[in-house]
Amino acid sequence: MLLTLTTTHRPATDLGHLLVKHPDRAHSFDVPVGTAHVFYPEAGEQRCTAALLLDVDPQRLAGGRRRGRQPAPEGFTLGRYVNDRPYAASSLLSSALSKVYRSALRGESRERPELAGTPIPLEVNVPVLRCRGGAEVAVRLFAPLGWSVTARAIPLDEQHPEWGDSRYVDLTLTGTVRVADALNHLYVLLPVLDDAKHYWVAPDEVDKLLRAGAGWLADHPERGMITRRYLAHRRALAGLALARLAEQRLADEPAAAEPDAVDESVAEGSVRQPSLAARRREAVLAALTEAGATRVLDLGCGGGALLAALVGDRRFTEVVGTDVATHALALAARRLRLDRLPERQRDRVRLWQSALTYRDDRLRGYDAAVLMEVVEHVDPARLPALEDTVFGHARPGTVVVTTPNVEYNVRYDGLPAGRLRHPDHRFEWTRAEFAAWVDRVATSYGYSAVIRGVGDDDPEVGTPTQLAVFTREEANR
Structure with missing residues (x-):
C-alpha cells in the first residue's frame, strides 16, 4: 500500500520537520502486519514528497485469531490468504499512518511549531483504494473538508474496457490544509471508504474517532455514514458517537442543533x-x-x-x-x-x-x-x-x-x-x-x-x- 504527501510550500523540505522524518534518510517501522517505510522520492526547495509504503506480510495478516483481530471477510477457506488486503489502502494503512506519523497527527513539531499550525499547499495520492460506493463517495467525504478531489475509477482490465470498472479508485486530493488535519482526515476516512476494519472494533474506537475528527467531523454532512462505517456498523457504538457529536455541535454552534434555528452554513455557497x-x-x-x-x-x-x-x-x-x-x-x-x-x-x-x-x-x-x-x-x-x-x-x-x-x-x-x-x-x-x-x-x-x-x-x-x-x-x- 502506498500513500504520498506532497507540498510546494517553500522551503518544501520543511515537510520533513512536520512529519518528523528526515528527507535524507529512509525510515522503517515494524507494525503488526508487516513493515512501514517512509522515504522521500523528491526533496527540493520547491517541491517535496513523502511516501508511506506499507509492506504487508500476508501470512502475518492471516496468522490466527489473535486478540483484537477480525477474521478476513471473505467466506472461503483460502480467503485468509488470497485477498486484496495487502495491496489496497484500508484500515491497515490507517493504523500504520497513526504509528509512523504520531506527532504530526497531533499537530506537534518541535522545529517548526508555527508551520505545524499553518495551512500549506498539499497533494495527497493513494493509487489503489477500495472505495465502496464508487468514486462519488470519495468526493462526498473529502470535498466538504476543503479538498479538491480526483477519484479515478480503476478498470477491471485496461485491455478490456467493456468489462467495466473495479471497486478500486486512484485518489488524489489537493488543497491548502494543515498537515495534521490532512493526516487525521486520512486516518478516519481511508477505512470508511473501504468500509471494513482489520481488527475488532471495541468501545475505545469511539474516542479514537472523536479525537481524530475534532474540529471537522461534527459538522460534516456525511457524519452519519462516516461514523457507522468507521465503527464497523456496530449500532450501539455508532449511536454513542453520534450523540457525542451532536453534543459538540450544540456547544459549538447552538443554532445548528436547534430544530427551529437556521443553519448558518446554508448561505455560505x-x-x-x-x-x-x-x-x-x-x-x-x-x-x-x-x-x-x-x-x-x-x-x-x-x-x-x-x-x-x-x-x-x-x-x-x-x-x-x-x-x-x-x-x-x-x-x-x-x-x-x-x-x-x-x-x-x-x-x-x-x-x-x-x-x-x-x-x-x-x-x-x-x-x-x-x-x-x-x-x-x-x-x-x-x-x-x-x-x-x-x-x-x-x-x-x-x-x-x-x-x-x-x-x-x-x-x-x-x-x-x-x-x-x-x-x-x-x-x-x-x-x-x-x-x-x-x-x-x-x-x-x-x-x-x-x-x-x-x-x-x-x-x-x-x-x-x-x-x-x-x-x-x-x-x-
Whole structure:
C-alpha cells in the first residue's frame, strides 16, 4: 500500500520537520502486519514528497485469531490468504499512518511549531483504494473538508474496457490544509471508504474517532455514514458517537442543533468552505494575535469551541472560560479533556461560573476578553449591565465582540422574514445598529474600535457575522 504527501510550500523540505522524518534518510517501522517505510522520492526547495509504503506480510495478516483481530471477510477457506488486503489502502494503512506519523497527527513539531499550525499547499495520492460506493463517495467525504478531489475509477482490465470498472479508485486530493488535519482526515476516512476494519472494533474506537475528527467531523454532512462505517456498523457504538457529536455541535454552534434555528452554513455557497463557526473562530484568533494578547477571557464560553482553539495555540499563556451555566462548563471541560491534559497545560486553563451582568473581580487584569455570539442572547435592558461589567469593571486591553448581521438573514433558505436565527436570540442588529452600539460603548468607556465582517461579503446585505475590536486607549500610550 502506498500513500504520498506532497507540498510546494517553500522551503518544501520543511515537510520533513512536520512529519518528523528526515528527507535524507529512509525510515522503517515494524507494525503488526508487516513493515512501514517512509522515504522521500523528491526533496527540493520547491517541491517535496513523502511516501508511506506499507509492506504487508500476508501470512502475518492471516496468522490466527489473535486478540483484537477480525477474521478476513471473505467466506472461503483460502480467503485468509488470497485477498486484496495487502495491496489496497484500508484500515491497515490507517493504523500504520497513526504509528509512523504520531506527532504530526497531533499537530506537534518541535522545529517548526508555527508551520505545524499553518495551512500549506498539499497533494495527497493513494493509487489503489477500495472505495465502496464508487468514486462519488470519495468526493462526498473529502470535498466538504476543503479538498479538491480526483477519484479515478480503476478498470477491471485496461485491455478490456467493456468489462467495466473495479471497486478500486486512484485518489488524489489537493488543497491548502494543515498537515495534521490532512493526516487525521486520512486516518478516519481511508477505512470508511473501504468500509471494513482489520481488527475488532471495541468501545475505545469511539474516542479514537472523536479525537481524530475534532474540529471537522461534527459538522460534516456525511457524519452519519462516516461514523457507522468507521465503527464497523456496530449500532450501539455508532449511536454513542453520534450523540457525542451532536453534543459538540450544540456547544459549538447552538443554532445548528436547534430544530427551529437556521443553519448558518446554508448561505455560505459551497460545501468546500469552512463553516461560519470556524471562520468566526479564525477571525477572533487573528484579532487577539494582532493585539498581542497572551492572557485571554472567553466570556460566555458555552461548550468551549473557542477555548479549544485558544488552548491549542501556545501564544496564549492563560485562558479563562466563563459561563453562567454549569452544564456548559462541564461540556467545555470534556471538550478540552482537562482530566487528561499534562499538568503544565492544565495550569493554563481555568473555568469559572460567572454572570456577565454582575461585576466579578476575578475578570480584571487580563489582556483581552472575547464575547463571541454572546450579546444577542442578553435582554436589551440588561446590556448596560454587561457593558459596565466588561468595559467598565474588567477593563481588558482588548475586547473582541461578534454578533449576527440581521440584514444577511434574507440569504438563509427557510428562514421566514422577521424571524431571528436562533430562538434564544433577544435581538439581532443591522450593520448600522451594531456600529452605533460600538461607537457608544467605545466613547463611554475610553476605547477605540474598528468593525470587520466575517464570512462571505454580499454586496447588498454585507457579511453574515459582524466583528468589533475594542482597544483601551490608555493601553496604546
